[in-house]
Amino acid sequence: MLLVVVLMRRIHLETSFDFGFLPPLYSSLNVFSAILLIIAYWHIKNKRIVQHQKIMTSAMLTSFIFLLCYVLYHITTPETMYCKEGVIRYVYFFLLISHVILAAISFPFVLFTFVRGYTRQDEAHKKMARWIFPIWLYVCITGPLCYLMLYPCYK
DSSP: OHHHHHHHHTOOOOOOOOOOHHHHHHHHHHHHHHHHHHHHHHHTTTTHHHHHHHHHHHHHHHHHHHHHHHHHHHHHOOOOOOOOOOOHHHHHHHHHHHHHHHHHHHHHHHHHHHHHHHTTHHHHHHHHHHHHHHHHHHHHHHHHHHHHHEEEEOO
């Protein structure tokens, strides 16, 4: 997945349509995914399995739509460079790099964890969910933070 993100920067499709509306949309989808993850966590901690499953399915769908929007934007729009200086620049790049790496590494594990939960492989699901949940939540939060930090740099 990390390779896909790197290669995506090299692919550019020419289009007359402006996809500039997508960054706030896919950032909002990430925030919504984070909220869904927290709600799902609350449900499972309260032994509300059916509600947990429904919310996690919604989180997966929201993340899938995010991914489609993200890829579409990045293959059709020139890259926006970070324009701030000083310590905030280091903060931005730390968040961005950790976000991209963790998103790429966690992607297959999120899928495996979801499938294990969906197919009621409960013990295997719990083992993976314990460590993939905080990573996925971090990714869902840091993505919009990076967008907000990059926002002043859009043309």
